[in-house]
Amino acid sequence: MRSILATGALLAAITAPAPAMGDKPSYPTTSPTRPILVIIASSSTVDSLSLDDLARIFDGQTPELHPLNLPPGSRERIGFDQLVLGRSPDDIARYWIDRKIRGQGGPPRVIPNGRLLARIVARLPGTIGYTVDGPLPPGVKVLRIGGLSPDHPRYPLFITEKPR
Amino acid sequence: MPLSAAHFHIQWATVLIVGLGACLYDPDDVCSRNQERTDTGLCECVAGTVPVGATAGCELCGDHEVAAGDACICADGYARAAEGEACGLASGGLAAPCASGSLPCADAAYDYCRPVDGTDGYCTSTGCTGSDECPSGYDCVEDGATRYCRRPPTGQGAPCATGADCDGYEASYCETYQAHICLVPDCSISPDSCHEGWVCCDLSSLGLSETLCVENGLCPTG
Amino acid sequence: MIRLALVVAGVFPAGEIQAQSPVAPAPANTAAVAADTAEEDAIAAELRAIEEEESRLHIYGFADFTFTAFLMDESSRWYDTYFSAYPTFAVGNLNLYLEKRIAPRWSSLIEFRLLYLPNGAEEVSDSGVVTQIDTSVLDYEDQTEYLRWGGISIERAWVEYRIHPLATLRAGQWLTPYGIWNADHGSPVLIPIRRPFVIGQSLFPRSQTGLLLHGSRAFGDQTLSYRLTLSNGRGPADTYLDLDHNKAVGGRLALDTPWLDQFTAGVSLYTGTYSARSRSYGLRNDEVVADDTLIEGYRELAMAADLRARSGPLLIDTEVITRQGTYADAARPPDLLVPTEQQPDYFAYGGYVLAGVRLPWLDLMPYVMGEYMHPMWATVPHIWEGAIGINMRAAPTVTLKTQFQGARFSGIRNPVMPDEPILAWEAQVAWVF
Numbered sequence: 175m176r177s178i179l180a181t182g183a184l185l186a187a188i189t190a191p192a193p194a195m196g197d198k199p200s201y202p203t204t205s206p207t208r209p210i211l212v213i214i215a216s217s218s219t220v221d222s223l224s225l226d227d228l229a230r231i232f233d234g235q236t237p238e239l240h241p242l243n244l245p246p247g248s249r250e251r252i253g254f255d256q257l258v259l260g261r262s263p264d265d266i267a268r269y270w271i272d273r274k275i276r277g278q279g280g281p282p283r284v285i286p287n288g289r290l291l292a293r294i295v296a297r298l299p300g301t302i303g304y305t306v307d308g309p310l311p312p313g314v315k316v317l318r319i320g321g322l323s324p325d326h327p328r329y330p331l332f333i334t335e336k337p338r
Numbered sequence: 339m340p341l342s343a344a345h346f347h348i349q350w351a352t353v354l355i356v357g358l359g360a361c362l363y364d365p366d367d368v369c370s371r372n373q374e375r376t377d378t379g380l381c382e383c384v385a386g387t388v389p390v391g392a393t394a395g396c397e398l399c400g401d402h403e404v405a406a407g408d409a410c411i412c413a414d415g416y417a418r419a420a421e422g423e424a425c426g427l428a429s430g431g432l433a434a435p436c437a438s439g440s441l442p443c444a445d446a447a448y449d450y451c452r453p454v455d456g457t458d459g460y461c462t463s464t465g466c467t468g469s470d471e472c473p474s475g476y477d478c479v480e481d482g483a484t485r486y487c488r489r490p491p492t493g494q495g496a497p498c499a500t501g502a503d504c505d506g507y508e509a510s511y512c513e514t515y516q517a518h519i520c521l522v523p524d525c526s527i528s529p530d531s532c533h534e535g536w537v538c539c540d541l542s543s544l545g546l547s548e549t550l551c552v553e554n555g556l557c558p559t560g
Numbered sequence: 561m562i563r564l565a566l567v568v569a570g571v572f573p574a575g576e577i578q579a580q581s582p583v584a585p586a587p588a589n590t591a592a593v594a595a596d597t598a599e600e601d602a603i604a605a606e607l608r609a610i611e612e613e614e615s616r617l618h619i620y621g622f623a624d625f626t627f628t629a630f631l632m633d634e635s636s637r638w639y640d641t642y643f644s645a646y647p648t649f650a651v652g653n654l655n656l657y658l659e660k661r662i663a664p665r666w667s668s669l670i671e672f673r674l675l676y677l678p679n680g681a682e683e684v685s686d687s688g689v690v691t692q693i694d695t696s697v698l699d700y701e702d703q704t705e706y707l708r709w710g711g712i713s714i715e716r717a718w719v720e721y722r723i724h725p726l727a728t729l730r731a732g733q734w735l736t737p738y739g740i741w742n743a744d745h746g747s748p749v750l751i752p753i754r755r756p757f758v759i760g761q762s763l764f765p766r767s768q769t770g771l772l773l774h775g776s777r778a779f780g781d782q783t784l785s786y787r788l789t790l791s792n793g794r795g796p797a798d799t800y801l802d803l804d805h806n807k808a809v810g811g812r813l814a815l816d817t818p819w820l821d822q823f824t825a826g827v828s829l830y831t832g833t834y835s836a837r838s839r840s841y842g843l844r845n846d847e848v849v850a851d852d853t854l855i856e857g858y859r860e861l862a863m864a865a866d867l868r869a870r871s872g873p874l875l876i877d878t879e880v881i882t883r884q885g886t887y888a889d890a891a892r893p894p895d896l897l898v899p900t901e902q903q904p905d906y907f908a909y910g911g912y913v914l915a916g917v918r919l920p921w922l923d924l925m926p927y928v929m930g931e932y933m934h935p936m937w938a939t940v941p942h943i944w945e946g947a948i949g950i951n952m953r954a955a956p957t958v959t960l961k962t963q964f965q966g967a968r969f970s971g972i973r974n975p976v977m978p979d980e981p982i983l984a985w986e987a988q989v990a991w992v993f
Contacts, residue, residue: 226781235776235783238725260821264923267956271992274657275622275746277669277716277735283610293603298610362861363884368904370889378973379938380901381892393855393902394890516975517900555686 208306209324210254210331212317213292214239215299222318225330229258231302233269234279241282242291242303250288250306253333306333370395385497400424406495411475414492418474432473433489434461450486454508462487469534477534490533493520494551511550522551614661621656624747624990625649631985637978651676653747653990655715665722671715679708714799716767726775733769733799737787737812738828739866739879742766747990748959751877751916751951754986756931757943757967758910763883764830764862768792768808769799787812793832794860804857808832820871830862835891857891858905860884873918875925880911885936897939897974906936910943916951925951939974943967957992 212228214220220239223231232241232254244251246263255266270281285291288305295303296313310316322329369381373396376382383389383396388405390397399410402425412418412425417432436443436451436459443449443461453459464486466478472487479488493507497519501512504520511523525531525538532538532551539550539557629647632638639645658670679695696706718732735742741759744750770791776783792798793808814826836856842849864881886905887893895903910933916925931945949963967982 224780226778230778230783237722264953264956268953271956272744272749274620274659275749275992276743277657277659277671277745279667280618280659283613285606290599290602290606293599294606294610297603297607362859362886363905363907364886365907368906370887370892370902373902375904376901378898378901379904379941380895380898381904382901390890391855392894393892395892516898558688 206335207332208335209329210250210257210304210306210333211308211310211324212302212304212319212331213295213310213314214302214317215295216313216315217299218315220317221315222321224320225258228319232258232282234273234282238300239302240298240300242294242301243282243284244288244291244304245284245286249333250304254304254331257331304331372396372398383497402426404496406490406493408495409475411490422474432462435459436461450484452486452488460489462489488533491522491551494522494533494536496520509551511548513550515544523548525549525551616660618659619656620659620993621654622746622748622990622992623654624652624988626652626753626986626988628984628986631983632980636980638980638982641976641978643982652988655746662719666719668719670717673713673715675711675713676708677711679710718772724775726777728774730772730774731770733767734772735767736764736810736830737772737774737789738764738810738830738864739826739881740868740877741879746992747988748957748992751875751914751925751927751961752929752947752949753961753963753988754947754965756910756912756929757933757935757945758879758881758912758931761908761910761933761935763881763908763910764810764828764864765794765798765808768810770807781818783816785812785814785816787828789830791832794834796836803837804833804835806833820869822868822870824866824868826866828862828864828866831860833857833859854888854891856893857888858885860886873920875914875916875918877914878911880909882907882909883936884908895937895939895974897937897976903936904938906938907934908936909934912945923953925953927951939972940969940977941971941973943969959990960988961990962987 212223227236230236231239232243234241244254246267252263255261255263259266261269274280285294285303288307291303292305292307292314293311295301296311302317316324319330324331369375372384372387373381374384383405386405387396387398388410389395389408399405402413402416403410404413412433415433415435416425418425431445432448434443434445434448435441438451438453438457438459440457441451443451445461448461448463450462450464451459452462462476463472464484466472466485466487469477469487472478475490476487477490478485491508493504494509496504496507496509498504498512498514499518500514501510504510504512507520509520509522511521513519513521522532522536527538527540527549530538535554536551537554537557539552541548541550541558543558627647627649630636630638630643630645634645654674656672656674659668661667678693681693682690683693684690695709697709699705699707714733716733716735718730718734720728720730722728735745737743739759741750741755742764747753768789768791770789772790773788774786776785787810789808789810791808791810792802793806795801795803808831810828810830810832812826812828814824816822816824834857835854838853838855840851840853842851860883862881862883864879866879867877869876884905884907887903892902895901910931912929912931914927914929916927918925927947927949929945929947931943933943933945934941935943945965945967947963947965949961949965952960954960962985964985965983969977969979972979
């Protein structure tokens, strides 16, 4: 019986859809969430992006904006990849390897931490990145995602803080 | 461009591409001029035509010519005065029918009656030292003390489907395995009795009891 | 304050980019950041790294190592004609990529494959004697050891310029943009070990030399992409020599949608002429003249449709490809297996379906693939093939595969190809470096 239940749970886990983007966790939690801020140079004319546009940028399909990533394995990176691209860390690694073999170019540059990433974005117009670390340096602005600013209750990009 | 327009364009692109599918291949016309489809689905020359090179289709043989393998040769009773010339009636001349003692060869240039069936034979020349001294298609061979210009075997290389198609020819064996042409059977391997450009081949390894004259280079080894 | 003037090749389409200096000291809550020398050093280092990365030549590649065992009875005629009866290890692909963003908006990719060939390649004489090419030569470096030299096959070599967000022009030798398999290209990416016949028979040319215009446009969560090609087409030396006045044209349209989890559908087209010529020189009227003869020539039209659908762990890939060819009357080639007869015009078509499920245990993907093909050979009307296997992504850069496969050629009408099934078991490790 246990094995049947375990198998059923496993199959459910396999076939369960990815978390709906933009939904805060529906389970009761006492862990606060922090928005993932998508940032760009203040001089950019872009003020808002859809999640699809953001996904295309970080998938390397939009050469006009050059994305900067946080390190693989970081909570912000895992959360961003899951919410924007719908991929796990292994999926992401495979995706970029497969693109290189197809001749479609390599992955975004990885910046060691969000604070440094924000300062790079400020210095290099044409780049776009994300961070949860504040305060932001001068020269960057935060984009609305799907028309929603980070303080909106339905803002789609967030990570859950570890319980203390 | 709105999404519905994108779908519209894809739909018409697909229709166009599928429509183009009918434009190139015609199942009723898959071979070249003067060719026909074989049982194996390939293209071969129709009767009365010969291949032009290995790839350039087939052409009809001329007047008084018959297809024999890859070449047009003069029909019985006809001959070419020189290579490249049309086949003319060999009346009294080269290849004219004769019989030793009763129907001599009238043309001094071809005054040797070479027997092929009893005393009946054909007129040809003697004294050649090489095949280049013989008329086109003829080779210079020796029979005892006589060197003469030998005509090619009748029917050699002619297309056939069964043995009956080769009846009456000196090339009386129909090769039905691959080439489907008439070949000269029961030749001598040593000395090679086949016409120039052909070689006598022992085909016992293929289960054939006869020796056959085959084109140079096509005798299976081993 | 550190003032940086930075041009990052290929990254910033607006052209020369200047890094912006930090603003003058602001209110106290941002002044600490601006004034942190260590942080400024880190920023400068990162900017330098970005610049170096963008201007660096990237070298990477992939390779595979395969074990192959044919499972037919040792009396099978396939061992006489095509396959080795002895199970064999082999390094198959060994491909190197050279990639670089060579200037703003310009990038280049060169890929070549290192080969053990021509050593070991078989040649058959007119009388049926088979010999193997032996490239053994004495190594001049030490004069005692023999080595066997191999070859290099250039897979692609192109440069491209991004004219507009919707249009990038590529020039050089590139993989023909059709379907799924040809685009996936490399063994670490491909799910099965062996390519389907419909791909291996090159109903579309595997690569072309010429110009390729490509771009894509997003419509909400869907993306429409296009490819337009102009090339030398196919020929005996089509990578650098076109032997007729006709250029080949082609194209592809693909729609990428998030239906299910991924749903990509595409249609592709290619049309052109093939010309092979022989030349001989002679003397006429005291002048050297050249006789140029078309020895094989045909016009062709290839079309394909493909679909990739992914829903959770389930993946389905399918392609259908057709190719029509009509020979010039005076340039119809002899059949390879029945050389006394010539090849007819043809309408070849086929397709395959591949289905797999990526399991959460060890990243295993069991898969099955089925294929049917009606080839261009008149004497072999039908090819059926099936395969079942497991693909495992041991690491993002390492793919392990094993599969059983069988193929059957039916309706054979030539004396060379056996009317017997082909059965094989293979195992492969493919890796990216």
